[in-house]
Amino acid sequence: MDNNEIGDSVGTLDGAVIAVAGAGGPAGHAALLRLAQAGATVIGADADPERLAEGVDAARYAHGGATVIGDTVDLLDGPATTRWAEGIEKEFGHIDGLVHLVGGWRGSASFDATDLMDWDFLEKLLIRTVQHTSLAFHEALRRSDRGRYVLISAAGASRPTSGNACYSAAKAAAEAWTLALADSFRKAGGEAGPSAAATILVVKALVNDAMRAERPSAKFAGYTDVRELADTVAGIWAQPAAEVNGNRLWLTKKP
Template sequence: MSAPATGALTGRVIAVTGATGPAGRATLRRLAADGATVIAAGSDAQRLDAATDAVRAAVPGARISGQVIDLLDPQEVHDWADHLEAEHERVDGLFHLVGGWRGSKTFFESRLDDWDWLQDRVIRTLQHTSLAFQPALLRSSAGRYAMVSATAAHRPTAGGAAYAAAKAASEAWTLALADSFTRESASADGVPTAAAAILVIKALVTPQMRAEKPDAKFAGFTDTADLADTLAGLWDRPAADLNGQHLWLTAR
């Protein structure tokens, strides 16, 4: 039997939602390689098993498990957060990597049912995870919450009104979470211990995408490995310096 992975995140307990997507898979592997105990969450059991099995194959001794969960059910998410903290005696991080895009060619053609879909997938899921995990992250000695936003939230385009608005709303909600950490999170000497950060990208690119289009430049895109590195590095920065910050992984 292989020895558990050890590294900078050994002892940390980190949950990752949207774990079966490209960003999620890269992040699971990075966290496991650094020794964290990783809980991967997704809505599809087969995809979740494939994602966790891939990490175990790549990282001998990886501490990783999967949880099928409906992020649109607030009680189910709250119960999950409580269960993780009871089982592991702590939760140090929640990375919300649930994505999705809907848009149109022009502003006039924008469909409000696209907004409805984005409100559920982008906003509601983030609201449910942040509300459920905030108390546990406060109780951690170094709680971290992170979500992935997009340049669209800062520079909306005509056809992307619904998507830009959804991302902007998600950022505002996360900044409110950050304020709660400022007000409620402190060590014995008064130094904040928990932080919420917003990672801003234009779009993501995977190794497979680069292999399929070797001549493409993917200008401004963020490699999934770089996103994973940034997330794993959140514990390298003091909470007071990180909380409420936009971490730009593409040109502003």
């Protein structure tokens, strides 16, 4: 499914409660703002409290009256992630989404120069955090009438390059895990179809204004702006669960 199938029509998210994992980075900041603009109550989590607070404050300031909360959570800690999910549901009564924006990259000049220490690093950030958040939020999302789990992935998972073996393999594993979550939602929906969905958004890479300022001559060809990504994320809730569950939505050219 291509991103133009989502379109520019983003339905209201009034009353929705959406958690954002990895909310301290530029993509997280953009997602907090966009989801708040759409009317959602947004709870961001990050291991860096300062970066998280910047995004939360910016979203609150830009959209007065929005409920935007920041929680410092170590998503590599499974029990802590579960407590985070349980706390959100206890406070607000329901959870309608988890947006997974935890990222990281390491690569090498060639395949034979691959350092498996990079795998150890990326396995934690790109796979373990997906496992912890999906398991922690699964039941709450399944109970919601519009539950969504949104994973941000990379085109390299489908066509790995020689210097990105660890990164591409970790992204592919995270996608497989998310598709297993989608199958769980499908089975839970039975003949009526799923009410919750797990979806993968695929980018080549992300770009933001700070990156453009640092490299004014760079073209960033094929990159997705973090604001465009945030618009697409918010649009997931406007699509029927059955249409997006278990699908990859491409924001870049398919390899």
